[in-house]
Amino acid sequence: MQTPAPRFPHGRQWMIITLAALLFVPVACQEDEVCEEVTANDLRIGFYPFDNDEWWATIDSLLVFTLEKPDTPVHDTLYQVSILELPLNTNADSCSFIIDFFETRDTLWLEYQRETHLISVECGFTMFFTLTNIEFTENYIEGLVIEEPYVTNSLDEHITIFVPDTLPGDL
């Protein structure tokens, strides 16, 4: 007696087999929607010895506050500072910071354009900035260069500030 050759499974068998397997796909493919992104985009300043942008300078200690809110420091006393992060005002196209180096003070006046940006529907919106102008006093600061005018959620240094030669920090 001849045994019939196995046949390719037909529609209903395929439907049962594959539908059962595929029912798990939406669950397996579901993405984690917890917001893990940084939503604040601070201005990042690197301090460097004058005429040397290879090595960071290290400021022994400093204090930062603003002309707009002089009683509320942005940063209370910080020690051994090579990189300083400052929050730009999301409610105005300019703001100012006073950096108190304890022996002397300098003021930065920053002007910028603002752009609302959607990070994701889970994380919500953030503000991107484009620096257009910076004025500064030169009591302790010896020079300032805008390295990256676009202040976004990248980790770039936006401004280089040159200060008197101090002990070099690590790269």
Add this chain to the structure above:
Amino acid sequence: MNILRFLFLIPFLVICNSLTAENDTVFTPSARLGADLSGFARNLIEPETLTGEISLDIEWRKSHFVAIEAGLMQVDVQQETHRYQADGYFFRLGADFNILERSPDNPNDVLLVSLRYGYGKSDHEAPFIVIPDPYWGDHETSVSPESFQAHWLEAGIGLKTEIWNNIFLGWSLRGKLLLTSTSAPEMEPYYIGGYGKSGSNTRLSLLYSVLYRIPMR
């Protein structure tokens, strides 16, 4: 965009077509009208997104189908810091090829290889936004309605089987390649109707459908 990636499908389709050696009954053209159920299923998992979709395929030649799919999508995300809304439409045009040997018991069941071109157009807005700012104070704003469009290609495989007197159930697993998407840089679309969540140029999705077959002769 690298459309050449899909060229590998051409010999595959030719081989599949040659395997459908059907030497039996007289061919009867037919059409199927379908409704996608996966959008409603997805809404249970992702309540912020709702899509509805209908389809029409016509078997113009034995095992060769032309297909059109069209639908609407709506997104409404309400969070403590923002609200995002979008609505729009989409359609897909393409062809299906049956690779299943038809049995006399179930002559209308098909296992399909599919190719599609997709287009979607939507408007989205954010009527309420709060950007937290612990030092300067929270910033409140909004984004006015903006339009965006997208074009994509799809390739996939799927099954349609008759469960009762011209009523079919079907699924289709689709790989998607986004060709272009236009939108304002400040607000990328969250969801492209017919394609899926934006943010990636490739997507995999699954459609479940219920269909009615209309004999044409």
